[in-house]
Each structure stands twice: as C-alpha cells, then as structure tokens.
Amino acid sequence: MDKPKEECGIFGIYGISEAANYVYLGLNFLQHRGQESCGIVSTEGISLYKQVGVGKISEFLDDEKLNYLKGYRAIGHVRYSTTGSPTLVNAQPITGSTSKGAVAIAHNGNITNANLIRNELIKQGKVFHSTSDSEVVIHLISESPCEDLVEGVKWALSRLEGSFALLIMTKDTLIAARDPMGFRPLSMGKVGDTIGDIGGTIAFSSEDSAFSIIEAKKLREVEPNEMIIVTESGITTDQILPIKPKTNQCVFELIYFAKPSSNLFHTSVYEYRLEIGRKLARAHPVDADYIVPVPDSGMVSAIGYSMESGIPLGLGLIRSHFIGRTFIEPSQKIRDFGVKMKFIPVPELITGKRIILIDDSVVRGTTSKKIVKLIRNYLPTEVHMRVASPPVRFPCFYGIDFSTYEELLANKHHTMNEIAAFIGVETIGYLDTDLLFTENDSASMGDFCAACFDGKYPSPLNQFSKDGFEQEIKQKYFGNRRGS
Ligand code: SF4
Incomplete structure (x- = not known):
C-alpha cells in the first residue's frame, strides 16, 4: 500500500512471572508498526534469553520459543526496516556483551549520526554484526568511560542525533529513554498497585493503548530527553542532556501511524x-x-x-x-x-x-x-x-x-x-x-516535527553529509533535484 511505514514498535515489562508472554501480547497490539521481523529478550536475573526472527510475532513465536524465554523481565520489538536490510541479522532486540555486562536493546527510530559513529568505531577495531543503526548504541555503552551502567547509558545516548525511543535491559535493570527532541513515542504503565519492588510490575509501550491488553494502567509518558530506570530498588529518572533542546514530536504519529485508541504526545489520537x-x-x-x-x-x-x-x-x-x-x-x-x-x-x-x-x-x-x-x-x-x-x-x-x-x-x-x-x-x-x-x-x-510537509528538519542530518554515504543517500532521497 502507498503509505509511509513506521520503523518499529517496542514493548517491555519488569517484575512479573512469564514476562515474555506479556510482551508477546503487547507486540501483537503493536504489530501495525512493523511486520518484517520481531523478537523478545527476557531474563530471570542470571542470563539473557533471546528469540528473534522474520515475520509477524504470532507467526514466529510458538509455544516452544515462548517457553524458552524465562524470567520476570522482558523487552520486545517489531520492526519494519528503514536503516539496515530487513534480514534476520537486523532483527531486534539486539544483544551484546559490554563492559557493563550483557545488554539487550529494542530501538524505535533512526539515529542520523550512526554511520559517523560506526566508522569511527570500526577505525578503532570494533566489529559490527549488523547494518542496523541500533548496534552503535551497544558499542557506545561498552565504550563509555563511566563504570556505572546508568551513567554509561546516559553518556552513550548523549552522543546520538536523530530519533530514538529505547528499551535497554540488563540482568537487573530496565531503562526506558526518549531522544532529547522526543520524535518517537513511549509510555509507562503499571500492573497492580505496588511498584518499585519485585511484587510490582512496570510496563513500557510505544503506544499506551497496548496496556489495556495486559490490564495495565498508564502512569505517564516517558518525556523527551528523559531516562526512566527501573530496578528492584524502585524507579528513578534522569535527563540525557543537561539542557533539553526544543521538542519535535512526529506529527505523522497522530495523523496515521498510531491507533486511534492511543494517546501520545499528551494528545488523543482519535x-x-x-x-x-x-x-x-x-x-x-x-x-x-x-x-x-x-x-x-x-x-x-x-x-x-x-x-x-x-x-x-x-x-x-x-x-x-x-x-x-x-x-x-x-x-x-x-x-x-x-x-x-x-x-x-x-x-x-x-x-x-x-x-x-x-x-x-x-x-x-x-x-x-x-x-x-x-x-x-x-x-x-x-x-x-x-x-x-x-x-x-x-x-x-x-x-x-x-x-x-x-x-x-x-x-x-x-x-x-x-x-x-x-x-x-x-x-x-x-x-x-x-x-x-x-x-x-x-x-x-x-x-x-512536520519536516515531511515543510522541509524544516529539526535535527542535524550528519550521516547524510559528512561521510562516504553522502552521494548515495542524496541520490536515493532527493534524486537529481538535490543531487549536488
Ligand atoms: S513529521 Fe518529522 S519525524 Fe514524522 S514522518 Fe514527518 S519528517 Fe518524519
């Protein structure tokens, strides 16, 4: 169909048995945001368990795969690729062993300086396993000079340009973040009444109306430039950049992508x-x-x-x-x-x-x-x-x-x-x-942001002007009209 395609939907949950089953339900609701690949990573606090594959979530994840995803924390992803090819290697969540331990990431958005960062890291001898822009986040977390995980994530995210709504999970922590301009949506909800200990359950979703499917209530949106950190000790928040830039949320989410039942950017889509x-x-x-x-x-x-x-x-x-x-x-x-x-x-x-x-x-x-x-x-x-x-x-x-x-x-x-x-x-x-x-x-x-209507791009497009991709990308997007 002649419609723009959303890159991804993400869903995560912290503090509930059979967490992967809840994420499975959430991803089913978010399936309209991407149908080319999908996946879930879970943890019981000892290891990360991962299942990613091609196709829709209900086609890929059968009972056997779901049973493998142990634990009471999980994040998941549905993908339509815009950066990187739509193959299994780019399916998310992606995982990696970093200097802060094993990390899983589910990303919705497009990091516009990813190729610059990737090329720098490759020159330093780092190896990339996919063409996805999301993999640079794992490398940056590992490269961070900060020993603490949260400080390391903050350091990494502060280096990114473009759009990201992220769920980052380790064996004991779940971090939700939105880029400083807030292009892509992300909401936080809860199941039950207690939060902050293992008896309470916190959920995150690209669209809040997915919470109804797991009988969760929306708490609030993750705000632009915000990181929300969930551990067994409770919930804390932090800011990615010390000075937040102007907000530029994607108006096309309201026009077309989101379901009419959702409320995002503090606005009812319906x-x-x-x-x-x-x-x-x-x-x-x-x-x-x-x-x-x-x-x-x-x-x-x-x-x-x-x-x-x-x-x-x-x-x-x-x-x-x-x-x-x-x-x-x-x-x-x-x-x-x-x-x-x-x-x-x-x-x-x-x-x-x-x-x-x-x-x-x-x-x-x-x-x-x-x-x-x-x-x-x-x-x-x-x-x-x-x-x-x-x-x-x-x-x-x-x-x-x-x-x-x-x-x-x-x-x-x-x-x-x-x-x-x-x-x-x-x-x-x-x-x-x-x-x-x-x-x-x-x-x-x-x-x-309304750049697709008025051409006023609110954040730098460094990937498209400073490295070897310049001519290729300009030709792809602008053809002869803006080929110089
Ligand atoms: S409003 Fe901005 S972020 Fe949304 S589709 Fe248009 S250019 Fe992209």
Missing part, C-alpha cells in the same frame, strides 16, 4: 483526527451525497468531516483484513489485484451518487488512483478527494520510510488540478500545514 476532519470540511467544502472513508486510516477524519459538513457518512469501501502479503507477492500481475482484493465497493453508496473520498495522507498517489478507478467502475456521478494532512513533499530521516523525493506525488505534480487529474477525481483538497494545530487544540505546532 480526537486529533476527528478535529482534523472538521478543519478539512471547513477549509475544503463540497456538495456530495456521501462521505466515504478509505478504511481504516481515513475513518476518524471522515467522521469529523461528516459531523462538520452534515453530509452522511457511508462505508462505501469495505476493507478485507484477510489478504496476506505472501499471496500478493508472486508476480506484478497478481500484485495489481491488490487494491481490488483489499477494498470492496458497496454499489448502493456509489452508483449515481456524488461522493467525497477521505484519506489520512497521500504519498505517491498510486493507491489513491487505483481506488478511484475501482470506484468509477460503479458509476458515481462525482468523486472528490479530501486529504487529512498537507501534501507530503519531503522524505523523513527520523525513522519513517517514505518514497524517494522524486516519487512523492506532490513533487511530481505541483498544482491541485494536476494532482486531481493524476488521481482521477473532480477536485482534491489537502489540509494546510498551519491547520495541523490551531489555537484551540490541546497541543501546539511548536512541539512537533
């Missing part, structure tokens, strides 16, 4: 999308018989558009949830059936009707074009499209996999008329960037 739909209706009104959401991602914004405009919501496209990826992989000919197999039109809501199609975002526009073609087979009188985010014009370097610069629809076709003609609709309307947050919203634009 309410945010509902309000975006209302704003879209006010900014780009058009007469129609039905609002038709592109399921599932356009659903909540479509409800908002319908509430604001008074035009009834019609589920004119039904999504089939049972189309496996492997089935559509054998050939391009079969792959072309993908949209038809995934979205089933409801003729009663389309034939002879004027419809407004609502989607959360449009990246390359290829799927939107196929959906409109599919709908046109049922002879609507008009098809309009409204998009609940601004045009995507720039690639992301902070852990989200967009298409290359030259593939982005809004770069290939500059006017709204050109974009509408490409997709095959009468009119198209996007949300303006300045409407992502307005003064009545609980959150403010000043705390968010």
Whole structure:
C-alpha cells in the first residue's frame, strides 16, 4: 500500500512471572508498526534469553520459543526496516556483551549520526554484526568511560542525533529513554498497585493503548530527553542532556501511524483526527451525497468531516483484513489485484451518487488512483478527494520510510488540478500545514516535527553529509533535484 511505514514498535515489562508472554501480547497490539521481523529478550536475573526472527510475532513465536524465554523481565520489538536490510541479522532486540555486562536493546527510530559513529568505531577495531543503526548504541555503552551502567547509558545516548525511543535491559535493570527532541513515542504503565519492588510490575509501550491488553494502567509518558530506570530498588529518572533542546514530536504519529485508541504526545489520537476532519470540511467544502472513508486510516477524519459538513457518512469501501502479503507477492500481475482484493465497493453508496473520498495522507498517489478507478467502475456521478494532512513533499530521516523525493506525488505534480487529474477525481483538497494545530487544540505546532510537509528538519542530518554515504543517500532521497 502507498503509505509511509513506521520503523518499529517496542514493548517491555519488569517484575512479573512469564514476562515474555506479556510482551508477546503487547507486540501483537503493536504489530501495525512493523511486520518484517520481531523478537523478545527476557531474563530471570542470571542470563539473557533471546528469540528473534522474520515475520509477524504470532507467526514466529510458538509455544516452544515462548517457553524458552524465562524470567520476570522482558523487552520486545517489531520492526519494519528503514536503516539496515530487513534480514534476520537486523532483527531486534539486539544483544551484546559490554563492559557493563550483557545488554539487550529494542530501538524505535533512526539515529542520523550512526554511520559517523560506526566508522569511527570500526577505525578503532570494533566489529559490527549488523547494518542496523541500533548496534552503535551497544558499542557506545561498552565504550563509555563511566563504570556505572546508568551513567554509561546516559553518556552513550548523549552522543546520538536523530530519533530514538529505547528499551535497554540488563540482568537487573530496565531503562526506558526518549531522544532529547522526543520524535518517537513511549509510555509507562503499571500492573497492580505496588511498584518499585519485585511484587510490582512496570510496563513500557510505544503506544499506551497496548496496556489495556495486559490490564495495565498508564502512569505517564516517558518525556523527551528523559531516562526512566527501573530496578528492584524502585524507579528513578534522569535527563540525557543537561539542557533539553526544543521538542519535535512526529506529527505523522497522530495523523496515521498510531491507533486511534492511543494517546501520545499528551494528545488523543482519535480526537486529533476527528478535529482534523472538521478543519478539512471547513477549509475544503463540497456538495456530495456521501462521505466515504478509505478504511481504516481515513475513518476518524471522515467522521469529523461528516459531523462538520452534515453530509452522511457511508462505508462505501469495505476493507478485507484477510489478504496476506505472501499471496500478493508472486508476480506484478497478481500484485495489481491488490487494491481490488483489499477494498470492496458497496454499489448502493456509489452508483449515481456524488461522493467525497477521505484519506489520512497521500504519498505517491498510486493507491489513491487505483481506488478511484475501482470506484468509477460503479458509476458515481462525482468523486472528490479530501486529504487529512498537507501534501507530503519531503522524505523523513527520523525513522519513517517514505518514497524517494522524486516519487512523492506532490513533487511530481505541483498544482491541485494536476494532482486531481493524476488521481482521477473532480477536485482534491489537502489540509494546510498551519491547520495541523490551531489555537484551540490541546497541543501546539511548536512541539512537533512536520519536516515531511515543510522541509524544516529539526535535527542535524550528519550521516547524510559528512561521510562516504553522502552521494548515495542524496541520490536515493532527493534524486537529481538535490543531487549536488
Ligand atoms: S519528517 Fe514527518 S514522518 Fe518524519 S519525524 Fe518529522 S513529521 Fe514524522
């Protein structure tokens, strides 16, 4: 599908028997954040036990593998790769023997100076086992001049640029951390009433609504620049950098990635999308018989558009949830059936009707074009499209996999008329960037990254300008337009 892909989801738990089973449940909930590889590392306080593999968590982890994961502490990871190839060697959590003992790491994000650090460490004779940017974290923890684990982790994290939400586990400690700008989300919850001793249970998750699946309650978010350290003695917190930079949370988490049931960056995803739909209706009104959401991602914004405009919501496209990826992989000919197999039109809501199609975002526009073609087979009188985010014009370097610069629809076709003609609709309307947050919203634009819309990258892109990858990366992301 023509959607940006989240790199990862992470889930961890401290202080409960059969901890790996809880992480398994949490990762199942977070599966939408990555399906290429997955894994869990657990400990009973003596050894680290690890199972990582390719595919979805329910496909990879059977009873035998879960039984191997002993202990009352565990961290887990689901991955869609943006840095490093999607092979088993890059599956997480990654583990390593360091000067602070055995360490396991689960990472969501993209460390933009990873190649610089990696090249420096390789020159010093260090050996890397994967191409994942996350492996530099383990090396830095080991290289840290501080003897204490927590100080060593802090030293390591302070050297990183870009985005990271991390779970770092040793035999006796679990550390949760968010990068100083807070690009990626991470929340803390608890099971039961006591915390800080072995009878209490602390959980961490990329999305807080995963806590409901293990009957945990959200305590709070891990804040940008914060480390939360959980040991048998209790919970302590620390700051990665002494002076915290400006917060830049990823607005695309609210627009598309996170589940509507989640609350992240102190914002309800459902309410945010509902309000975006209302704003879209006010900014780009058009007469129609039905609002038709592109399921599932356009659903909540479509409800908002319908509430604001008074035009009834019609589920004119039904999504089939049972189309496996492997089935559509054998050939391009079969792959072309993908949209038809995934979205089933409801003729009663389309034939002879004027419809407004609502989607959360449009990246390359290829799927939107196929959906409109599919709908046109049922002879609507008009098809309009409204998009609940601004045009995507720039690639992301902070852990989200967009298409290359030259593939982005809004770069290939500059006017709204050109974009509408490409997709095959009468009119198209996007949300303006300045409407992502307005003064009545609980959150403010000043705390968010919107670089894929406005090109204002908030953190350095050192990996892409100072080492041998420069030309390759520039060509990959910017093509000829920014090739110099
Ligand atoms: S560039 Fe876009 S997708 Fe990437 S972190 Fe910023 S808002 Fe999120």
